[in-house]
Amino acid sequence: MSGTLEAIEPEIRGPDGMHIRAAGLKGAAAPLMLRGLTKRWRKDLPLVLDSLDLTLLPGTITWVGGRNGVGKTTMLRIAAGLIDPDFGRAEVWGATAVENRVRYQQLVSFLPAGDRGLYARLTVRRQLEFWGRIALIRRERFGEIVNGAIEDFDLVDLAERRVDRMSMGQRQRLRIAMTFLSEPEIVLLDEPLTSLDAEGTAIVQTAVAKVLAREGCVLWCSPSGEHLDIEFDARWMIEQGKLVPA
Amino acid sequence: MSAQITALHAFGAVLRRDLYVFLSYRTRIVSQMLTAVFSLTLFYYVSKLVHVSGFSSPQSYFGFVVVGIALVSVMYSCFSIPEIVRQELVAGTFDRLLLSPFGAIRSVVAMTLFPLLYSFMMAAITLGLACVLYGLQLHWSTVPWSIPAMCLALLAFLPFGLMFAALTVSIKQGAVGTTWVIALISIVGGLYFPVSLLPSWAQTAAKLQPFTPATNVLRHLLVNSPQSTSISSALVKLALFAGVLLPGSLLALASAIRIGQRRGTIIEY
Numbered sequence: 001m002s003g004t005l006e007a008i009e010p011e012i013r014g015p016d017g018m019h020i021r022a023a024g025l026k027g028a029a030a031p032l033m034l035r036g037l038t039k040r041w042r043k044d045l046p047l048v049l050d051s052l053d054l055t056l057l058p059g060t061i062t063w064v065g066g067r068n069g070v071g072k073t074t075m076l077r078i079a080a081g082l083i084d085p086d087f088g089r090a091e092v093w094g095a096t097a098v099e100n101r102v103r104y105q106q107l108v109s110f111l112p113a114g115d116r117g118l119y120a121r122l123t124v125r126r127q128l129e130f131w132g133r134i135a136l137i138r139r140e141r142f143g144e145i146v147n148g149a150i151e152d153f154d155l156v157d158l159a160e161r162r163v164d165r166m167s168m169g170q171r172q173r174l175r176i177a178m179t180f181l182s183e184p185e186i187v188l189l190d191e192p193l194t195s196l197d198a199e200g201t202a203i204v205q206t207a208v209a210k211v212l213a214r215e216g217c218v219l220w221c222s223p224s225g226e227h228l229d230i231e232f233d234a235r236w237m238i239e240q241g242k243l244v245p246a
Numbered sequence: 247m248s249a250q251i252t253a254l255h256a257f258g259a260v261l262r263r264d265l266y267v268f269l270s271y272r273t274r275i276v277s278q279m280l281t282a283v284f285s286l287t288l289f290y291y292v293s294k295l296v297h298v299s300g301f302s303s304p305q306s307y308f309g310f311v312v313v314g315i316a317l318v319s320v321m322y323s324c325f326s327i328p329e330i331v332r333q334e335l336v337a338g339t340f341d342r343l344l345l346s347p348f349g350a351i352r353s354v355v356a357m358t359l360f361p362l363l364y365s366f367m368m369a370a371i372t373l374g375l376a377c378v379l380y381g382l383q384l385h386w387s388t389v390p391w392s393i394p395a396m397c398l399a400l401l402a403f404l405p406f407g408l409m410f411a412a413l414t415v416s417i418k419q420g421a422v423g424t425t426w427v428i429a430l431i432s433i434v435g436g437l438y439f440p441v442s443l444l445p446s447w448a449q450t451a452a453k454l455q456p457f458t459p460a461t462n463v464l465r466h467l468l469v470n471s472p473q474s475t476s477i478s479s480a481l482v483k484l485a486l487f488a489g490v491l492l493p494g495s496l497l498a499l500a501s502a503i504r505i506g507q508r509r510g511t512i513i514e515y
Contacts, residue, residue: 116338121270133259134346
């Protein structure tokens with residue numbers, strides 16, 4: 001089954017307000033489209049993803065669940081542009097990460113599961129400044145964005161603390177702050193609530209709400225049965241490489 | 247223009263990050279300076295044993311070998327790049343660099359800045375310590391020319407680090423072969439003794455890498471060592487190595503990353 005929320009508006013516009021058809025991007029009427037994603041890790045193993053389709057529309061949050069090892073993280077990694085599918089395409093406004101890498105990565109931000117992706121010897125502020133620069137945030141807004149992230153993700157008291165001296169929950173807040181730092185249009189979250197307390201969870205929900213308010217979209221993956229208190233626009237499960245309604 | 251400035255800021259951010267991480271290990275610079283002092287002391291006393299043709303005095307050989315020692319630190323910094331990439335893979339930060347608009351290729355190139363600048367500084371400190379502690383006589387009138395010559399040498403050395411970084415992305419091991427390559431280059435590059443002492447087949451190997459012309463040029467500029475070949479031809483060789491190998495090594499790195507993405511092995515470490 002295809003995970004499409006609703007019929008696609010033909011007049012929808014891209015992130016720059018540019019008409020999609022005028023840009024020559026055929027059928028590119030959604031921020032994120034996963035089309036026929038197929039992935040197999042080894043020939044002797046079954047397909048992890050089997051012609052999986054999913055479309056995320058502006059201002060929507062979608063949940064995808066499933067058992068451990070069912071393919072959620074693989075789907076997110078392909079959607080983020082980290083790995084390629086064997087078949088199919090992951091498109092952001094009609095273009096894949098290979099076709100327009102910089103633009104793709106400016107629009108998409110990915111929070112991987114776990115606690116990796118931090119420099120242990122850097123302070124919180126320096127970490128955010130580093131990733132802000134690497135995200136090519138324009139210098140006119142750089143200070144405002146970094147300081148805003150420190151406040152929004154409750155990192156003020158930790159700003160000058162090194163990452164290797166922080167708790168797991170504090171590190172997760174920093175990783176989430178890094179994910180939302182560049183004000184991405186498409187946010188991919190893999191088990192974002194890991195190690196977070198109630199306050200941390202509320203911070204994530206606020207950050208997600210801001211993305212949705214600016215007509216961005218969020219794809220949230222976690223094991224089945226969690227986060228039922230969050231109002232998702234669509235809920236799917238991955239079973240045998242395909243999406244089924246949750 | 248604004249995009250280029252933003253990208254330059256990103257290069258600067260990688261440099262600053264590496265500086266901050268380096269400074270967080272407070273004793274590292276002290277231990278590296280002590281290592282330089284021990285090496286200089288060792289070769290100062292070895293030089294007193296040297297009485298061979300080509301060196302008019304023990305001090306002449308000491309000047310010869312000090313430049314070699316200084317260049318070894320630069321060579322080590324080039325070959326440290328694959329290990330740095332390996333650390334990024336293990337920490338999960340390489341994924342993030344790959345998924346950033348700045349990108350993995352530019353990030354890896356930016357990662358070379360701090361080790362190269364630092365090795366440049368350590369080379370200068372080594373020469374300074376040799377002057378102060380053991381009376382090395384620098385040829386001051388040509389010393390300023392050693393800076394652009396060193397920059398050219400770095401551009402010629404860098405592809406070796408980038409190619410090993412590409413190998414690290416592919417096979418996930420940082421120091422595979424680099425120790426052997428460094429040892430081999432130390433011998434055929436003439437870092438500790440003249441290449442003319444080697445058998446003829448090894449002298450041929452000396453011509454196939456940029457370290458020999460680099461040491462020749464820098465020895466001439468820093469301590470006025472007599473040259474077997476002209477300085478201009480050595481500089482042309484360095485420029486050719488940089489011009490041919492640098493694009494090739496960047497292509498190798500880009501290919502290793504793309505293959506890793508296609509196979510899905512880029513996420514492994």
